[in-house]
Amino acid sequence: MAALSDIETIPHHRETRANTLHWALAGALVLSCFASLQVGATDVTLSTMLAKLIHGETLSQIERVVLFDIRLPRLAMGVLVGAALAVSGAAMQGLFRNPLADPGIVGVGAGAGLGAILAIVLGTLLPAWLIDLTGNQLTPFAAFLGGWGSTILLYRVSTRHGRTSVATMLLAGIALGALAGALSGILVYIADDTQLRDLTFWGLGSLAGASWAKVFAAGPMILLAIGVSLTLGRGLNGLALGEATAAHIGIDVQRMKSTGILAVAGATGAAVAVSGGIGFIGIVVPHLLRLASGPDHRTLLLNAALLGATLLILADMIARVVIAPAELPIGIVTAVLGAPVFLWILLKRRGLVEL
Amino acid sequence: MSLIAENIRVSYGKREALRGVGLTALPGEVTAIVGPNGSGKSTLLGAITASLAYQGRVSLNGRCVERMKPWELAAIRAVLPQASRLAFPFTVIEVVRIGLQSGTAGDRPEVPMQALARVGLAHYAHRTFQELSGGEAQRAMLARVLAQVWAPVEDGQPRWLLLDEPVSSLDIAHQLQVMEIARDFARAGGGVLAVMHDLNLTALYADRVAVLADGERLAFGTPAEVLTDETLSRAYGCALRVSATPPSGVPFILPHAASA
Numbered sequence: 001m002a003a004l005s006d007i008e009t010i011p012h013h014r015e016t017r018a019n020t021l022h023w024a025l026a027g028a029l030v031l032s033c034f035a036s037l038q039v040g041a042t043d044v045t046l047s048t049m050l051a052k053l054i055h056g057e058t059l060s061q062i063e064r065v066v067l068f069d070i071r072l073p074r075l076a077m078g079v080l081v082g083a084a085l086a087v088s089g090a091a092m093q094g095l096f097r098n099p100l101a102d103p104g105i106v107g108v109g110a111g112a113g114l115g116a117i118l119a120i121v122l123g124t125l126l127p128a129w130l131i132d133l134t135g136n137q138l139t140p141f142a143a144f145l146g147g148w149g150s151t152i153l154l155y156r157v158s159t160r161h162g163r164t165s166v167a168t169m170l171l172a173g174i175a176l177g178a179l180a181g182a183l184s185g186i187l188v189y190i191a192d193d194t195q196l197r198d199l200t201f202w203g204l205g206s207l208a209g210a211s212w213a214k215v216f217a218a219g220p221m222i223l224l225a226i227g228v229s230l231t232l233g234r235g236l237n238g239l240a241l242g243e244a245t246a247a248h249i250g251i252d253v254q255r256m257k258s259t260g261i262l263a264v265a266g267a268t269g270a271a272v273a274v275s276g277g278i279g280f281i282g283i284v285v286p287h288l289l290r291l292a293s294g295p296d297h298r299t300l301l302l303n304a305a306l307l308g309a310t311l312l313i314l315a316d317m318i319a320r321v322v323i324a325p326a327e328l329p330i331g332i333v334t335a336v337l338g339a340p341v342f343l344w345i346l347l348k349r350r351g352l353v354e355l
Numbered sequence: 356m357s358l359i360a361e362n363i364r365v366s367y368g369k370r371e372a373l374r375g376v377g378l379t380a381l382p383g384e385v386t387a388i389v390g391p392n393g394s395g396k397s398t399l400l401g402a403i404t405a406s407l408a409y410q411g412r413v414s415l416n417g418r419c420v421e422r423m424k425p426w427e428l429a430a431i432r433a434v435l436p437q438a439s440r441l442a443f444p445f446t447v448i449e450v451v452r453i454g455l456q457s458g459t460a461g462d463r464p465e466v467p468m469q470a471l472a473r474v475g476l477a478h479y480a481h482r483t484f485q486e487l488s489g490g491e492a493q494r495a496m497l498a499r500v501l502a503q504v505w506a507p508v509e510d511g512q513p514r515w516l517l518l519d520e521p522v523s524s525l526d527i528a529h530q531l532q533v534m535e536i537a538r539d540f541a542r543a544g545g546g547v548l549a550v551m552h553d554l555n556l557t558a559l560y561a562d563r564v565a566v567l568a569d570g571e572r573l574a575f576g577t578p579a580e581v582l583t584d585e586t587l588s589r590a591y592g593c594a595l596r597v598s599a600t601p602p603s604g605v606p607f608i609l610p611h612a613a614s615a
Contacts, residue, residue: 249429
């Protein structure tokens, strides 16, 4: 029993590390925000603008436009989308008890994509007053509806007597994704050349179309969904022990699952709506964090938001700089950087796949 | 202040796994459920823990279980499942703490380590759960369950350990250790209901035994009353001879003496 008192004093290694990580990641996010405002296609830099302001000079018209109408909304959208994708990935993996689950897998992404493609290809057939009303919000709004619709359908299919079977949901998600993909394919087939170009850029994922209007359209939904997700930590930890055990330790499993699914659908739908298909953030970020500080969802979800935002901003900087003044769709950058990391994780921890 | 299951019926499709089974478990006692494979032992525990759909009535400390919230139940009873697969690489101590999150010992950070020490796994606290052998994982889960209801009696109410084959993958020393833990919990005023496979351990440690066969309760009483040649031979479908250890008269069953 002498040994026991020694053991009790051992610090909670990973818990401490996860809490330190909150601050480190918050710092990294702030730094990358400044970096993101600093660089771009024009020579305008944040540092020269700040220097001007400090010396009491006023900013030129170009500088103001670049800073407030181009880089700031783009930065805000990057932060929102990156955090949304990473948090919904972490939450979905917790809900599915599978470290490889991702909102893309359960058809939410594909459903949102179908909505967007519908809007791009058939949007011109809408009555003129409706087109005027929705303006450039038509595509994001349709993508958002598609994401919600597929989530609700998915939920109906896989939930019986108030119980959701994770296996049924995964399989139903695959079927829904395939169906949405097939319908999207038909639409692509009938699209004209301009529409095809739009579709290609939307599908690859980009923050290029960022505007304050889009930020305000997607922002509230994303913030709400992330806020709700952050309350799921305790429940998701319990769920890691199995659905029955989660219930036995006092978690209202059905309620937690439906809350989680709605939050994930909200975050993913809104993110896909404004940025298209940006992959790998939702699956790589939670993996890296689990390696660094363990799988405790109470810290993992917040850290995922911070790291997801940081990584997406950095990826967007790369996308804007490598072939400036043109830019790469960000989905290409996240795939090029993310896919190898994902494969590396798989090679290192093959046991994860068998869960 | 007891655990009462009345007229429990469970069907898997057309097959009736339980046909109106009941039992009463008292605090201060270890109650065992025994029976052959497929007799409905684990199904009965599943119904009592509301892990599966059932008809009938289950009450715990005088309250109907169906009307209690998950967290209310979690505060007075903990459930050890047969096997646990963990989805993420939690460490052993983290797993035990998860059990504590909802229990009433949440403000006592020393409890998880004490629970691990109780099952002899204190030195494994910072290993990942997946590294453990089957037997170690079972004991780690027992530690989690113990941490959840650390005090056998709280606010004058007994708390309950519901164990589904708690010793199934353990060596003999750890079988005895785990059964001692269960008995100590009961002696301290808590209640223990355990699905058991081993008749001899049941005879040694149980205060009351329910024998199930083919979805029905064949007998219910003290080990001496229930573990008889006739009952066991009927339950298990082979001729079994029950003997008794000389001084205490604890029944034991030697497979050597059985005949099909």
